[in-house]
Amino acid sequence: MTALLEVDNVTLRFGGVVAVNKVSFSVEEGEVFALVGPNGAGKSTLFNLISRFYTPVEGDIRFEGRSILDRPSHEIARLGIARTFQNIELFDHATVLQNLLVGRHRHRRSRLWNELLFTPFVRQEERRHREAVEKVIDFLDLQAYRDKYIAGLPYGVRKVVEMGRALAIEPRLLLLDEPASGLSVEETQDVAFWVEDIKTQMGITVIMVEHDMHLVSAVSDRVLALADGKTVALGTPHEVQTHPKVIEAYIGAADPAERAVA
């Protein structure tokens, strides 16, 4: 089995700050891969590197065996990589339906002239896009919000809409940036089920940044722990959670001398 995504020895610096420092990992087809680590560990930066918002100063990122570093960011969706954002980047002044339809942009086959004339071909295409989007709406239970504007929706629903928009791309690889942050316990459980279904029913590989360790252990096959831009541990959720270096990264050094003082 070849890896779907390979991040090979990638480094990114912002001025003097090394945001990502020689990180390497590979994600197999059909797995749920989680990135964990304290704030500022470089998790979201890795997502932005894979989305090509940033260009690494060193190293290579390969999707299906081919380097994506020669691709501009707007071609990444066309390759089949979809993502969500930590702070929700939806199109606020559009409806849920329109937001999801933007996700279909990768599948656009009509051109400027026939869209302006709205030829029968464009109508046919619109029906096709709508059908694909309706599947996503059914999957995520968004029926009630179809024609609502994003600007008026509660936070939890926006989070789901953003996941839906990424699914409308029909990706092979889905990058979820903190899908459960700010969600209630019930909503987080929904996310867990959805991620499971995305993996098993849709066959989409998932990379997830998440702080909720319950969610991470519930759904992910492998976990990569990062701290200060460096790889700390890689393995099953249990292995990573009990790894001494991970514990150190989260709650500080287990120094016997300090303990004695306390």
Place this chain on the structure above:
Amino acid sequence: MRTLFKTSYDADINLFRDGRHAMWYGLLLAIAIVLPFVLGDFELGEVAHVLIWAIAGMGLMILVGQTGQPSLGHASFLAVGCYANVILQNDYGVPFILSLPIAGLIAGLAGVAIALPTSRLHGIYLGIATLAVSVLTGDLIVIAEPVTKGVFGLYAPQITIFGITIDRYGNPDRFYWLILAVTVIVVLLYKNLLRSPLGRSFAAVRDSEVSARAMGVNIPRTKAVSFGLSAGITGIAGALMGHYTGIFNNETFNLIMSIQLLLMIVIGGLGSIHGAFFGAIVVALLPQAIVFVRDTVSAVAGTSSVAIPGMETAIFGIILVVFILFEPMGIYGRWVKIRTWFELFPFARRDMFRRQRSYLKTERMR
């Protein structure tokens, strides 16, 4: 309140929601067509003026309302369209039926040419860049004096389509119908744009460039297309404006006009076709309204009519400030609120249109 029962995806794709919706717009069009038989020549000219402004407004609306890129230089595209149309007819003998779309095309290309170097600029910076274009236009027209006749200006020729003469003063009814036809075509193109993938990618660029990119939208290209369409439609409005005023020179399409265009769509309501029309009514009829009020007041007061310099600009400014303070959604926004109130009567709530606070919005990845 009526509930629409949708049975196919086409219900959301069609131009009209349902038969009743189509009927109202059909009625509006019918009234617009018979207007020359009802109104006098002067009033008809004013309506034509409103429609020309509405076309220009729709052009600018595509860029500002749909794509979120402010432009303070759209009078330049009016000028490009106007000059191209008249020069094509006078110097090259191109008939009006061809010179009008070609003028639109030339203005559109000018728009693309300005979009390409400015595609990385946002908000106020883009505004300043387009402002510079607007300032330059007058000078360029003077510099290109051999073609444009500089400060002496050009005269728009009489329009002939398939042997039918159309003259602004000679037969104002035909002139009005011509403009009405162009207006309807532009509205249809605009509506088609809104319901197609391109229109949605415009909205995506407007609301979040980062996620538009992540969805596979090519930002510079989309902005250039938006600029091109916007400038093209504005150019067509400019060509019609040339025929409407009859004579124009380097001072006709000045900076004030660019600002007026932008204010017009803000007052009308950003992001809607209705907004362009509402705004056009305000902008095109305001001078007449002021004259009317002034004459009435002086007649009642028995004083001689006094023109106050700067009156029009001041009233325009006051209207704009009032709208931005109390109704940022413009006249169209107010109209939607009133309509909803009646539709839901008596269940409308006051906070119905209040927006949810947007959470955690950061701009660090712009």
